[in-house]
Amino acid sequence: MAGRSQSRRRSPQYAWLVTSPLAIFAVICLAVYWYQTPAWWHEWPGALLVLAAFVAAHVSVLSVVVRRQAFLVVLNEIPLILAIYFLSPPAVILAQTVASLATQLWSRMDVTKQAYNVAKSAARTAAALVVVSALPKIDGAGPGTWGILSAGVVTATLVSWLSYAGVITAVQDRRAGQDALRAGSQTLVTAAINIVMGLVCLVALDATWWAAIPLGLLLLALAFVLRSFARFFRQHRTLTEVYELTQAMREQGNDGSLPDILLSRVCALMRAEYATLWLPALGRHPEVLLTARVDGKGLLDIAPTPTAVREEALKRGTTVAVGARFADTAHLRPCLRDSGVKDVIAVPLRSGQTTVGSLEVTNLLGDATTFRDADVQVLETIAAHAGVAVENSRLVERLRFDAYHDRLTSLPNRRRVTDALAESVKVRAPGEVVAVILFDVDGLRDVNESMGHAAGDKLLAEVAERLRSIAGPGALVGRIGGDEFVVTLRVESTEETVRLATEMREQLRGPMIVGSLALDVDTAAGVSLHPDHGDDPDALLRRAELAANSAKALPYGVQMFHPALESRAARRLGLAADLRRALDAGELEVHFQPKVSIKDRHLIGVECLARWQHPAHGEVSPDDFVAVAEHTGQLHRLTQVVLTAGLRHCREWADAGRPLSIAVNLSARTLLDPRFPDQVHELLKEYRIPAAQVTFEISEPGMLGEIERALPTLCRLRDLGVRLSVDDFGTGASSLSYLRQLPVHEVKIDDSFVQGMATDSGDLAIVRAVIGLSREFGLTVVAEGVESELTLDLLAELGCEIGQGYFFSRPLPVERLNTWLSAQTEPEETPTGEVRRLRAVG
Numbered sequence: 146m147a148g149r150s151q152s153r154r155r156s157p158q159y160a161w162l163v164t165s166p167l168a169i170f171a172v173i174c175l176a177v178y179w180y181q182t183p184a185w186w187h188e189w190p191g192a193l194l195v196l197a198a199f200v201a202a203h204v205s206v207l208s209v210v211v212r213r214q215a216f217l218v219v220l221n222e223i224p225l226i227l228a229i230y231f232l233s234p235p236a237v238i239l240a241q242t243v244a245s246l247a248t249q250l251w252s253r254m255d256v257t258k259q260a261y262n263v264a265k266s267a268a269r270t271a272a273a274l275v276v277v278s279a280l281p282k283i284d285g286a287g288p289g290t291w292g293i294l295s296a297g298v299v300t301a302t303l304v305s306w307l308s309y310a311g312v313i314t315a316v317q318d319r320r321a322g323q324d325a326l327r328a329g330s331q332t333l334v335t336a337a338i339n340i341v342m343g344l345v346c347l348v349a350l351d352a353t354w355w356a357a358i359p360l361g362l363l364l365l366a367l368a369f370v371l372r373s374f375a376r377f378f379r380q381h382r383t384l385t386e387v388y389e390l391t392q393a394m395r396e397q398g399n400d401g402s403l404p405d406i407l408l409s410r411v412c413a414l415m416r417a418e419y420a421t422l423w424l425p426a427l428g429r430h431p432e433v434l435l436t437a438r439v440d441g442k443g444l445l446d447i448a449p450t451p452t453a454v455r456e457e458a459l460k461r462g463t464t465v466a467v468g469a470r471f472a473d474t475a476h477l478r479p480c481l482r483d484s485g486v487k488d489v490i491a492v493p494l495r496s497g498q499t500t501v502g503s504l505e506v507t508n509l510l511g512d513a514t515t516f517r518d519a520d521v522q523v524l525e526t527i528a529a530h531a532g533v534a535v536e537n538s539r540l541v542e543r544l545r546f547d548a549y550h551d552r553l554t555s556l557p558n559r560r561r562v563t564d565a566l567a568e569s570v571k572v573r574a575p576g577e578v579v580a581v582i583l584f585d586v587d588g589l590r591d592v593n594e595s596m597g598h599a600a601g602d603k604l605l606a607e608v609a610e611r612l613r614s615i616a617g618p619g620a621l622v623g624r625i626g627g628d629e630f631v632v633t634l635r636v637e638s639t640e641e642t643v644r645l646a647t648e649m650r651e652q653l654r655g656p657m658i659v660g661s662l663a664l665d666v667d668t669a670a671g672v673s674l675h676p677d678h679g680d681d682p683d684a685l686l687r688r689a690e691l692a693a694n695s696a697k698a699l700p701y702g703v704q705m706f707h708p709a710l711e712s713r714a715a716r717r718l719g720l721a722a723d724l725r726r727a728l729d730a731g732e733l734e735v736h737f738q739p740k741v742s743i744k745d746r747h748l749i750g751v752e753c754l755a756r757w758q759h760p761a762h763g764e765v766s767p768d769d770f771v772a773v774a775e776h777t778g779q780l781h782r783l784t785q786v787v788l789t790a791g792l793r794h795c796r797e798w799a800d801a802g803r804p805l806s807i808a809v810n811l812s813a814r815t816l817l818d819p820r821f822p823d824q825v826h827e828l829l830k831e832y833r834i835p836a837a838q839v840t841f842e843i844s845e846p847g848m849l850g851e852i853e854r855a856l857p858t859l860c861r862l863r864d865l866g867v868r869l870s871v872d873d874f875g876t877g878a879s880s881l882s883y884l885r886q887l888p889v890h891e892v893k894i895d896d897s898f899v900q901g902m903a904t905d906s907g908d909l910a911i912v913r914a915v916i917g918l919s920r921e922f923g924l925t926v927v928a929e930g931v932e933s934e935l936t937l938d939l940l941a942e943l944g945c946e947i948g949q950g951y952f953f954s955r956p957l958p959v960e961r962l963n964t965w966l967s968a969q970t971e972p973e974e975t976p977t978g979e980v981r982r983l984r985a986v987g
Contacts, residue, residue: 182233269305470517562633577637585670750807807840811841840870891925932951
């Protein structure tokens with residue numbers, strides 16, 4: 146395989162890191178074999194024949210392209226097998242090296258590439274001879290010899306393959322090397338076929354040299370057939386790709402994405418480094434110049450095509466192709482040399498009799514290859530369809546604008562913001578940072594569902610207009626997602642960035658008129674900085690999004706990015722597959738925390754809480770794995786595991802004479818599943834548990850956001866006889882009057898208020914108000930987070946019925962809970978039967 150590198154990522158001189166070891170290895174092997182066989186030069190007639198065979202093999206090649214890298218598969222295994230069998234090692238190495246040197250000098254490669262290809266050819270041959278020498282001596286043309294020669298040639302193929310991947314890695318990057326490694330694996334198949342053919346030739350020639358005549362004719366016929374088949378296959382593939390491209394332009398070209406559809410595919414189809422679409426300025430319409438690069442992302446505002454070539458094509462009104470194969474445009478070749486371009490084809494785009502622009506391809510991949518007449522015909526076919534598509538979709542007017550702007554708000558889109566950020570981070574000014582402030586609009590989904598998407602669009606347009614007015618003249622404002630807006634600007638410091646983000650968020654919070662309604666729309670702001678948080682624009686945007694997501698949980702709504710946010714997001718992503726396996730293997734545990742009646746200290750039940758001990762990460766926070774379960778569709782299974790474990794142990798406690806009720810947490814998403822009440826009913830019948838002994842706790846913030854959709858499920862659960870509790874009460878943004886709508890039996894005061902009520906009068910007032918209102922509604926009140934005797938006494942004075950917290954016990958596995966029951970409680974007879982009463986409290 147002979148490399149044709151066109152990468153400019155690193156200096157081509159890095160190739161010597163691979164070339165030098167190959168050359169040294171080949172020279173050492175040649176010296177050793179020369180010393181062992183000093184009279185090898187007597188074989189010069191055979192060496193000349195092998196040399197000619199090697200030259201023929203180097204000329205008959207198959208071209209393969211990997212990304213921007215073109216390389217050649219050299220079919221020289223057949224002469225290599227014959228040379229190893231009939232000649233001494235020095236003659237084989239020299240014949241291969243001279244043949245490679247001759248073909249490289251004939252090509253137009255630079256010295257670095259020529260040196261690499263010659264060194265690789267010599268080294269692969271030497272490696273094959275080393276393997277053959279290490280195996281038993283060749284004796285005749287029998288099966289033993291076949292295995293020895295096959296091992297040597299396979300070794301040569303592996304050396305060639307791996308050295309090519311190594312030089313691509315050195316000259317370009319690791320990813321390009323991996324691509325070359327994967328693409329080069331196909332040469333093993335070619336080598337295997339050639340080995341078989343070479344062994345057939347060997348057996349025939351070993352029997353009689355007259356076999357060379359029919360073998361030669363057979364190989365020539367085979368080469369002709371393969372070349373014809375390859376030409377047919379190439380034409381068929383080209384026609385297929387042209388058809389697919391025209392279909393894509395017809396189906397998707399009207400949505401403003403024609404340049405992306407057209408240029409990237411033209412690059413691939415034509416095997417060109419650049420593909421350019423140019424539309425001239427026409428009246429009030431600006432000039433459009435968009436270029437796709439074969440290994441680039443997005444489109445560029447530049448064109449490598451020399452202006453003289455484009456002007457010539459427009460002047461003639463016909464295709465202009467400039468390169469080594471086109472004699473009629475030789476006068477334009479100096480323009481190519483001045484621009485550093487190898488070859489170019491420029492085709493005018495026409496709609497009827499009007500020229501609407503040009504489609505151009507530049508630099509056919511591979512230094513030793515140039516565009517041909519067949520390439521001109523293919524590009525002309527594409528241009529005919531592209532001209533009609535441009536005209537019909539009216540992209541002459543909106544092409545560049547639509548490529549970089551959001552249609553709804555006319556703000557720069559993600560691509561434009563990313564490109565602008567890429568330019569901004571290149572310039573570092575002392576005492577300044579580049580800030581990325583991302584605003585996530587809250588409540589857009591509610592507006593779309595309640596008022597329609599048209600109202601949501603008006604809201605977004607209003608947010609865009611307001612953000613553009615408050616951002617200032619030096620800022621770039623863009624919309625990068627459905628409800629995400631971004632502002633990029635240069636500021637003096639981190640503190641100044643946070644201050645600006647807070648001010649802009651406050652100004653965005655004013656009432657916005659949508660239709661006949663005035664809406665208060667809130668936003669969460671995430672901030673990332675260059676260079677503190679990275680140099681890559683995509684990374685800065687991603688980290689600002691992570692910070693904005695975190696800011697939603699903060700009262701002031703502004704969050705600066707820090708690495709813990711990214712590591713937590715990545716950790717949650719990695720936990721998804723592990724959680725599925727843990728659920729399948731039953732690795733999640735269920736712990737139980739006692740609930741105690743405050744008045745008489747009776748143990749009345751337990752809350753079931755899932756716990757996960759990860760084998761690599763240790764104990765995983767419930768917030769993390771519950772969030773993973775919600776986002777990966779595993780929440781139903783998680784809920785079922787906890788509920789099933791709770792009912793099973795509830796049955797065991799009842800059978801042991803220790804009846805206890807259980808409480809299980811439900812997500813709002815579970816309440817949206819209409820099948821859930823039926824599943825609960827089946828489980829209650831299976832474990833023979835009275836429905837009244839089961840309480841479902843639903844978090845207030847999560848439930849109230851979906852109250853209308855969750856209400857039917859809540860009513861069906863109530864009709865089953867289970868108890869319903871509002872968990873984390875007081876932390877939601879809703880009114881207490883919601884309790885009138887919900888079919889619940891109890892209210893659970895959030896622990897943040899209970900823990901502070903002994904020292905904070907505000908928390909004490911909230912707890913008193915919740916207890917009083919719950920009494921009015923006839924609801925039981927549970928206080929979680931009870932951690933001291935003083936808190937317990939205050940709750941008793943206020944009339945709270947049930948307490949739960951570390952003052953009684955932390956959540957325990959079932960075995961430890963049973964031990965705790967025996968140690969900390971004692972049976973007590975009541976009018977309703979025997980219950981367990983705490984010994985340690987009261």
